[in-house]
Amino acid sequence: MRKYALLIIFVSALLPVLHASSVPFPSGQNIFDCTTLFxxxxxxxxxxxxxLASYSSYTSLLKISLLVAFAMIMLMGLVYVLGIASKWDMLKKFAANEYLEDFLSIIIILIVIGGIAIFNSASVTVANTFTVNPSSSTTSILTPASLYTSLCSNMFSNMIEPGLLTEIWIEINRILIGLIGGLKIDLAPSNFGIIFVPLAGFSLVNQLLWIEGGASFFMLSAGAMMIVLLFVIYYLFPLFLYLGIALRAFPWTRAAGGAFIALFVAFYIFFPAIMYQFSTSFSTFTNPSSSAVGLCSSGKTNCVSSPESLATSSFKAYLGVLNLDVGYTAYTNIYYFSYIFLYLALNVFGLILALLISYEVLGIVGRLLGASSVKGSNMFKKILSPNKP
Amino acid sequence: MRLYMMNASVGNFPGFLFSAVCSLNNILSSPYTFWFPIVVVVAIAVILIAILIGMLSPLLGRNNLVPWARLKAYEEVATIIFAIIFLSFSSMLCAINPIPALNSIGLVPTECSSSSAVPINNIWGIAVCNMYTFNTHVSEILTAGYWLNFLSDVGPKFGFSPNFGGVGISASLSLSTGPENLYLSPMYFLIIGEIMVSMLQVILLSSAPILFSFLIGIGLIARSFGITRTFGNAMIALGIGIGFIYPLLVTISYGFINTTFTNVLNAAGTSFVNLFKDFTLSFLLSLVYPLFVSSSIYWAAVAVVQIWNILSLLIFLAAIVVMGLVFIPMLNFMILDAFVRDFSSSLGQQVSFLDMLIGVV
Structure with a gap:
């Protein structure tokens, strides 16, 4: 009986351990891990x-667009015949022009259907064409989901992770400095006397920490916003393509349809592809395994090779305060502070440049599709022909 | 809690914003669309005058007036066709219920589904409901931010002050550093500023059906006369843009934002339930028997990961709301402006919605 009781206790002790070890660690459930997001x-x-996330949902929309375009071609044939019968050249010209425009719409639809069938999206082709992958560990881009996931992961490791870790360490530092700086020496026998706060001068370091914390928080927020922007573009912008194709079928809404298609091409295809290029370059630049170029190329010492080392190095620097070596602390503080701004500036620079290029693409594609209102930044035009107005 | 909030928002949904403005009969008997037949009468009158001028021109020795009269007659035919098209289009907008189509791709939030307290069965209704629901979500985020603000002072403070007869030292360790105040307060004020744009959008959307029929009515009448034709074209483009394209864009974009908001909240809820289970199991196991300590450490680690998961979902939720406050209106107005410009220029007179808006502001 005693043996059975011991066995039951042993089994009841072992079961939760076994159960715990059989449960997968839920690291993949985080929304910013990006695989779950896309x-x-x-x-x-x-x-x-x-x-909404499935491309097959849109094939019916494409069929409708194709049907509308064919119907308009037949209608324009009728209008052309009427123009011949009434000997009205303007009507004939109008019908011929509309015929060509509808033909162009059909070509666009066929390209989209072909793109979905072959690559799942044109964005994959653009990303693979523009991206030079120096690191063998870079994820191969085969689908739009993998492109967006890789870009999202890059944004997480380039902006959110360093921002969050640095912010946490800065707050720990602030708590410690608050403890030291607030030390009081009371010399007040009989409730009357003087009080010294000899280490209150640490408030100077605290001010630097406030600014540095703000930069980290901004980097964290900008990364989160960027990922949400990618999320919105990935799921919402394909609708603009199909809406644009449908609007292009009618003469009065053709320009507006062109604007919709231009929006899709610029922001769904080009924007993530260009951002991916920048973010991959950034990862290479800060990657210690890259021996040729970058912050931590071979032979360079004191480099900050990862967000973790940035945060912990920064923390160690602040600990210099405990040795009362305030000058050194301030110096190293500014040194690591510059790294945070470098991280921030490089990412924001990449984002702005990608937005500018996409905006330019928006103008070019818009003009090609007859949307005169979509002007773009005309950046390339100004660079290529600076003297022309 | 979430269900309570959803029910509350549905219960308080201001149906007066859109419920009375759209039915087939309302549109057909509306004081604005009532002018559509007058457009046809005016156009026919102008055609008759043009024909008369064309017939009399050889007698007057002005043969060049014939092609002019023919052109005018054709333009009036186009006006009649426009009137018929827009009348059918506005009737169709009320008759067709877009909710099943939108539902098939999951763009109808629970608050605006057909089972909601206020029946919604047209594009204008769903647009207003989406915008209103989004504003409700923003107010929820504001409330959450307000309570989060209190956390900066909730943290415990530890102090020690050895003192002998008034002579000694003292120091305090505060876990509240107050970064929430520093970084959240500017964001808080930014959100409050942006809410005004959302509120204005609700007003613009609730007046969209009236603007649709009013602007197109004016446009068609103005189009009947030669000297006001370009103005009429601009009004038609503006009417289609504000009355149809803008509600359509809001329906799609804010439908997406609202449904994502609910789904992210559900995912956070699942994470919270998992966290509760992990934490409870870990706590109970560590109490029961020391051998369970190893597994309880594991469960505690899982709980830490779940806390980070919930935090990341909440950050994502806030970012979605900021996206709806800043990026989506910009995108919608940009597309609307592109549509109005291109549509109006294809009719003859280019007009910019954004330029007008900036001019008014």
């Missing part, structure tokens, strides 16, 4: 409707 599954919850 595969549309977080803790078993879909972030958007599965139908």
């Amino acid at each position: 595969t549309n599954n977080v803790n078993g919850n879909s972030l958007v409707s599965p139908a």
Whole structure:
């Protein structure tokens, strides 16, 4: 009986351990891990409707667009015949022009259908064409989801992770400095006397920490906003393509349809592809395994090779305060501070440049598709022909 | 809590914003669309005058007036066609219920589904409901931010002050550094500023059906006369833009934002339930028997990961709301402006919605 009781206790002790070890660690459930974000599954919850995330949902829209374009071609044939019968050249010209425009719409639809069938999207082709992958560990881009996931992961490791870790360490530093700086020496026998706060001068370091914390917080927020922007573009912008194709079928809404298609091409295809290029370059630049170029290329010492080392090095620097070596602390503080700004500036620079190029693409594609209102920044035009107005 | 908030928002949904403005009969008997037949009458009158001028021109020795009269007659035919098209289009907008189509790609939030307290069955209704629901979400985020603000002072403070007869030292360790105040307060004020744009959008959307029929009515009448034709074209483009394209854009974009908001909240809820389970199991196991300590450490580690998961979801939620406050209106107005410019220029007179808006502001 005693043996059985011991066995039951042993088994009851072992079971939870076994159960615990059999449960997968839920690291993949985090929304900023990006795989969950663009595969549309977080803790078993879909972030958007599965139908919205599936390209097959749009094929029916493409068929409708194709049907409208063919119907308009037939109608224009009728108008052309009427123009011949009434000997009205303007009507004939109008019909011929409309015929060509509808033909162009059909070509666009066929390209989109072909793109979905072959590559799942044109964005993959653009990303692979523009991206030079110096690191062998770079994820190969085969689908739009993998492009957006890789870009999102890069944004997380380049902006959110360093921002968050640095922010945490800065707050720990601030707590410690608050403790030291607030030390009081009371010399007040009989409730009357003087009080010294000899280390209150540390407030200077505290001010630097406030600014540095602000920069880290901005980097963290900008990274989060960037990922949400990618999320919106990935799931929402394909609708603009199909809306644009449908609007292009009618003469009065053709220009507006062109604007919609231009928006899709610029922001769904070009923007992530260019951002991916920048973010991969940034990762290479700060990657210690890269021996040729970058912050931590061979032979360079004291480099900050990763967000973790940035945060912990920064923390160690602040600990210099405990040795009362305030000058050294301030110096190293500014040194690591410059790294945070470098991280921030490089990422923001990449983002601005990608936005500018995409905006330019928006103007070029818009003009090609007859949307005169979509002007773009005309940046390339100004660079290539600076003397022309 | 979430269900309570959803029910509350549905219950308080201001149906007066859109419920009375759209039915087939309302549109057909509206004082604005009532002018559509007058457009046809005016256009026919102008055609008759043009024909008369064309017939009399050889007698007057002005043969060059014939092509002019023919052109005018054709333009009036176009006006009649426009009137018929827009009348059918406005009737169709009320008759067609877009909710099933939008539902098929998951762009209808629960608050605006057909089972909601206020029946919604047209594009204008769903647009207003989406915008209103988004504003409700913003107010939820504001409330959460306000309570988060209190956390900066909730943290404990530890102090020691050895003192002998009034002579000694003292220091205090505060875990509240107050960064929330520093960084959240500018964001808080930014959000409050942006909410005004959202509120104005609700007003603009609720007046969209009236603007649609009013601007197109004016446009068609103005188009009937030669000297006001370009102005009429501009009004038609503006009416289509504000009355149809803008509600459509809001329906799609804010439908996406609202449904994502709910889904992210659900995912956070699942994470919270998992966290509760992990934490409870870990706590109970560590109490029962020391051998369970190893597994309880594991469960505690899992709980830490779950806390980070919940935090990341909440950050994402706030970012989605900021996106709806800043980026989406910019995108919608940009597309609307592109549409109005191109549509109006294809009719003859280019007009810019954004230029007008900036001029008014």
